[in-house]
Amino acid sequence: MTVLPSPEEIEAARTPAGGWKRDQLAAWGIPWPPPKGWKDELVERWTAARQDGAPPPPRQTPAPDGFAQETFDFG
Secondary structure, X not given: OOOOOOXXXXXXXXXXXXXXXXXXXXXXXXXXXXXXXXXXXXXXXXXHHHHOOXXXXXXXXXXXXXXXXXXXXXX
């Protein structure tokens, strides 16, 4: 399932150089190289989903500093 980002999330994902990474675009369902108008299409899909009464997509939040996930070795 691809994540449908908000317009703010799209802008926040820009690299320092002003573009977007290939893996980020893939997570949003955008092929590489991104076609012309891909950002406007994502915004339109996000807006349409809000108008249909769909709940907002889950937010991807970074792990807090110092977070360590336990790992298990079942080998």
